[in-house]
Amino acid sequence: PHGHARRLLSINREVVSKFIIPEIVGVVRLGSPDDYGERVLPHVLKRFAQSHPSIAVDVTIDQSSNLRRRMDDRALDITLLTNSYKTSALGAEVLLTEPIVWAGAKGGCAHLREPLPVSLWEEGCAWRAGALDALGREGRNYRIAYMSAHTAGQRAAIMSDLAVAPLPKSFLGNDMVELCPKDGMPDIGTYNLAMVVAPDASAPVKAVADHIRATFEVFRETGKF
Known part of the structure; x- marks a missing residue:
């Protein structure tokens, strides 16, 4: 009975959340260094596609210095960067120090x-x-x-x-x-592995950023992506 009740509550939450959070539609241009693009992004994007099927994520893999330039040129909406511990990029949010x-x-x-x-x-x-x-x-x-x-x-x-x-x-x-x-x-x-988000980020960009933050929060706690 308890399991059945929990399942009903779960279904109820799913239904209610669909009314509270309208479906977000859009394209997000995401940058990542090669190492994290290969190792982390497949997990992140798979889970994100399940929770936000109407948002398309276009990924650019490049060196951190080039990704920073692309952000400055507004060619990306959000990017991951690797920086030395002493020289974190201006406006970057540190996700991981390792x-x-x-x-x-x-x-x-x-x-x-x-x-x-x-x-x-x-x-x-x-x-x-x-x-x-x-x-x-x-x-x-x-x-x-x-x-x-x-x-x-x-x-x-x-x-x-x-x-x-x-x-x-x-x-x-x-x-x-x-x-x-x-x-x-x-x-x-x-x-440091850091994230830079465009200052005028749209709802789809913010959703991707939140998803990446959550992924690294889990990694800091468990050591697994």
């Missing part, structure tokens, strides 16, 4: 080579800047063995033991290990 770690292949030996083979993202990436600063502070000799703008490319370099690479801690897979100072690797620090 450690950047050195990732290596499980059982690999790339971190023992001299000079250190490093796989890096393109210029302007917060993770790249932090990693190079850390190597510079330690006076560690390194060579750029692999460079890619895409998460898949970084993973390939790590998994084949060609190089070590700076990654957010939550990006480490089961076949990767975090390399620490005891492994001879310097501490990199943290970065």
Whole structure:
């Protein structure tokens, strides 16, 4: 009986909410860096499509510096950005602060080579800047063995033991290990994942922003998207 009553209440809430919240229709132009576009957006967009089927979301994947320019040019309504911990973008709302770690292949030996083979993202990436600063502070000799703008490319370099690479801690897979100072690797620090929303945001844009906020709130609590 209790289950039946709860189901009726649930149905009632669904019906009432349809009257309170009119169906929102529109197109939202969303920007995201490659790494979060690959890892997080599919989950976010799938759930959003279920709750807001009449809103179309057009996604642009690019570097954070380019996404910021697109926002300034009004070519995007909302974007995610990665920034170093010290230099958060003006007007950006921080969704997540996370450690950047050195990732290596499980059982690999790339971190023992001299000079250190490093796989890096393109210029302007917060993770790249932090990693190079850390190597510079330690006076560690390194060579750029692999460079890619895409998460898949970084993973390939790590998994084949060609190089070590700076990654957010939550990006480490089961076949990767975090390399620490005891492994001879310097501490990199943290970065921010932030969100910028157009100041004159429409109802559909605000709905997407709220959905992204909720997704990262769950991630902060559970460690899962």
